[in-house]
Amino acid sequence: AQTVTQSQPEMSVQEAETVTLSCTYDTSESDYYLFWYKQPPSRQMILVIRQEAYKQQNATENRFSVNFQKAAKSFSLKISDSQLGDAAMYFCAYRSEDSNYQLIWGAGTKLIIKP
Amino acid sequence: DTGVSQDPRHKITKRGQNVTFRCDPISEHNRLYWYRQTLGQGPEFLTYFQNEAQLEKSRLLSDRFSAERPKGSFSTLEIQRTEQGDSAMYLCASSLAETTNEKLFFGSGTQLSVL
Numbered sequence: 543a544q545t546v547t548q549s550q551p552e553m554s555v556q557e558a559e560t561v562t563l564s565c566t567y568d569t570s571e572s573d574y575y576l577f578w579y580k581q582p583p584s585r586q587m588i589l590v591i592r593q594e595a596y597k598q599q600n601a602t603e604n605r606f607s608v609n610f611q612k613a614a615k616s617f618s619l620k621i622s623d624s625q626l627g628d629a630a631m632y633f634c635a636y637r638s639e640d641s642n643y644q645l646i647w648g649a650g651t652k653l654i655i656k657p
Numbered sequence: 658d659t660g661v662s663q664d665p666r667h668k669i670t671k672r673g674q675n676v677t678f679r680c681d682p683i684s685e686h687n688r689l690y691w692y693r694q695t696l697g698q699g700p701e702f703l704t705y706f707q708n709e710a711q712l713e714k715s716r717l718l719s720d721r722f723s724a725e726r727p728k729g730s731f732s733t734l735e736i737q738r739t740e741q742g743d744s745a746m747y748l749c750a751s752s753l754a755e756t757t758n759e760k761l762f763f764g765s766g767t768q769l770s771v772l
Contacts, residue, residue, distance in 0.1 A: 546699075586660075587700070587748065587763035633699050643690060643713055645761075647699025 544569045546636050548648035555624045556656050562609075563619045563651050565634030573639035576610065576617045581650070582630040590632070593617065595639075621653075629655045661764035663749050669770045670739055677735045678767045682751030689732050690761065691724055692748040700748055706732060707754060739771045 545568045555561035567576070578590040593601045593610050600608050605625075609618045621628055634648040662681045670676050682689050687708050692700035703722065704714045708729035721739075726732040736743055746766040752759050 584765060585746065585768075586765045587750070587761075589760055592760075635699070643688070643705040644702050645700070647701075649698055 544571070544574075544636050544638070544646045546634055546646050546648040548634055548651050550651045551649075552652040552654065554654040554656055555621075557624055557626060559624055560620060560622045561624055561653065563621075563632050563634075563653065565617045565619070565648055567615050567617065567634070567636050567646075569615070569636065569638075571638055575637045575639065576608075577635040577637070577645070578606070578608070578617075578619045579633045579635060580628075580630045581633065587633070591619065624655050626655050626657060629653060661749055661751050661762050663747075663764035663767050665767055666765065667768045667770075669772065671772050672739060672741060674739055675735065675737045676739055676769065677733050678747055678749075678769075680732045680734070680749030680751075680764060682731070682749070683753075683762055684730075686751035686753050686762070687729065688752045688754050689726055690750040690752075691732070691734050692750065694746045694748055694766070695744075703734075703747075736769075739769075741771045744769055744771045 547566045574595045576593045580588045580590050591601050591603045591606050600610050605622045607620045631650045631652050633650045636646040664679045690705040691703040694700040702715050704724050706726040709726050721737045724734045746768045748766045750761040750763045752761050
């Protein structure tokens with residue numbers, strides 16, 4: 543069975559600085575998808591970034607980028623130029639290529655932005 | 658259409674009572690998912706629908722839980738004879754299955770407290 547591990551329960555960063563959130567996963571599959579979701583106090587889970595395992599190029603969305611290391615089964619999220627609005631819980635999630643419905647989630651990392 | 662909406666936002670009930678939650682997905686979305694999230698954890702998959710058909714249900718889901726999606730539009734999740742262990746946030750998500758880049762859109766959840 544697949545598992546997702548986020549080893550940092552909480553991280554803090556100074557506004558405008560860069561922070562990296564860690565995620566590792568375990569799978570025997572070769573094709574899958576990885577996601578980072580953000581959950582602010584409003585509780586709505588918002589997709590931040592997505593990575594297909596077959597793509598070697600790391601995904602980027604504006605200030606958010608990932609470092610995808612398939613062999614190491616590592617999928618970290620880098621947030622550049624941190625803003626107060628980035629404060630939230632961040633969840634890493636895994637989905638099999640042949641699964642339409644089941645996301646496997648990490649326990650989350652609480653990101654605190656210091657003004 | 659402003660996204661996935663869930664009602665109620667909060668529900669407090671006494672142990673042994675039945676509760677029902679409602680989810681209205683994005684109107685053109687044919688897939689609908691229910692997840693449960695407890696404090697300090699990522700969401701846990703409960704069940705999902707494609708149109709009105711319930712295609713998968715978690716083996717962890719007690720028989721006290723039932724979900725419906727009549728006419729493939731809104732969905733309801735009912736919990737019978739609630740227990741204190743049912744206290745959690747119940748998240749609904751929807752997606753459009755035909756896209757190659759399927760993206761889940763989440764509601765803000767229903768927070769259930771069983772006293």
